[in-house]
């Protein structure tokens with residue numbers, strides 16, 4: 001369900017070099033002298049460490065606005081004009097030096113991100129410090145710096161590992177079953193469930209450590225190990241119309257867990273085990289199957 005504005009026409013998009021301040025300048029100029037008269041401009045001027053936008057022409061009419069981009073490794077200085085325009089006398093307006101050396105975009109990390117105040121900043125001169133913080137699921141290691149610095153050679157200092165994975169609570173034990181922890185209980189680790197012989201797993205056979213708000217939690221409810229009844233002989237059919245079967249196995253009350261941001265698209269399934277009948281229910285079909293099950297019980301098939 002994407003918001004409608006996402007599909008807005010691209011017609012409103014302006015070329016990258018056309019900053020709002022520049023647009024304003026252009027508008028003011030158009031208002032001032034709507035009908036410039038004579039003189040065309042020739043070759044555009046050089047601007048240090050910048051490249052002129054590509055235009056397929058050699059002469060430019062009066063009022064023509066020509067934009068420039070900073071070369072790689074340079075950034076626009078805030079407030080400087082990154083364009084020239086053709087004046088009435090056939091000369092280009094005086095170009096401004098608007099590009100300065102800068103570190104590129106800040107390092108991307110798995111465990112952290114730069115603080116919000118740095119998001120709009122793209123000009124990073126030498127010595128510029130950007131402060132990071134930990135991503136959810138991680139905690140800050142305060143003995144290590146979370147800063148990166150733009151060095152004299154305009155590369156970023158190597159970020160340290162300033163966060164560590166947080167841990168989920170000890171999963172403990174499940175009755176009549178086993179929890180396998182092959183890789184610890186840290187953020188994003190999986191644990192696996194199995195049942196002792198003679199027991200059947202009801203629920204999911206694995207879950208993983210995730211964050212929920214500020215807490216670390218196991219992402220799914222733990223399953224149950226339910227005893228498989230030992231009577232394997234075919235049930236004898238009685239005439240007990242409408243009588244309740246007291247020995248009918250209890251059904252789980254919670255049958256389906258809400259879909260979560262599982263890294264692997266595990267199927268949410270519930271296995272209901274009754275003597276001689278194994279039903280794998282999923283989603284809405286569970287209701288239908290429950291009714292079917294009740295009918296079987298009612299007709300005495302399962303007693």
Ligand SMILES: *[C@@H]1O[C@H](CO)[C@@H](O)[C@H](O)[C@H]1NC(C)=O
Pocket residue numbers: 048049
């Ligand atoms: C940046 O521009 C200056 C002045 O034109 C020039 O001396 C310098 O070599 C340029 N730097 C790079 C990296 O191109």
Ligand SMILES: *[C@@H]1O[C@H](CO)[C@@H](O)[C@H](O)[C@H]1NC(C)=O
Pocket residue numbers: 054055056
């Ligand atoms: C400029 O001309 C070249 C070759 O004639 C063409 O490939 C290119 O698309 C043109 N660029 C623009 C912006 O019109």
Ligand SMILES: *[C@@H]1O[C@H](CO)[C@@H](O)[C@H](O)[C@H]1NC(C)=O
Pocket residue numbers: 141142143144163164
């Ligand atoms: C924090 O960083 C120090 C220095 O690198 C390291 O020795 C220590 O193990 C880290 N602590 C944690 C909890 O990761």
Ligand SMILES: *[C@@H]1O[C@H](CO)[C@@H](O)[C@H](O)[C@H]1NC(C)=O
Pocket residue numbers: 129131145146147
């Ligand atoms: C990290 O940057 C902050 C803010 O600029 C500063 O107060 C702090 O001293 C820096 N820490 C280190 C270890 O450089």
Ligand SMILES: *[C@@H]1O[C@H](CO)[C@@H](O)[C@H](O)[C@H]1NC(C)=O
Pocket residue numbers: 151153155
């Ligand atoms: C930039 O300087 C740092 C520190 O002096 C050095 O470790 C790094 O290799 C340099 N990077 C390049 C691309 O020269």
Ligand SMILES: *[C@@H]1O[C@H](CO)[C@@H](O)[C@H](O)[C@H]1NC(C)=O
Pocket residue numbers: 182183
């Ligand atoms: C255990 O975790 C480590 C580090 O997160 C990972 O490299 C490794 O593949 C994991 N092993 C298993 C069996 O999941």
Ligand SMILES: *[C@@H]1O[C@H](CO)[C@@H](O)[C@H](O)[C@H]1NC(C)=O
Pocket residue numbers: 205206266267269
């Ligand atoms: C866990 O359950 C999924 C589907 O519910 C199944 O594909 C997978 O084989 C099961 N894994 C084990 C170890 O039983």
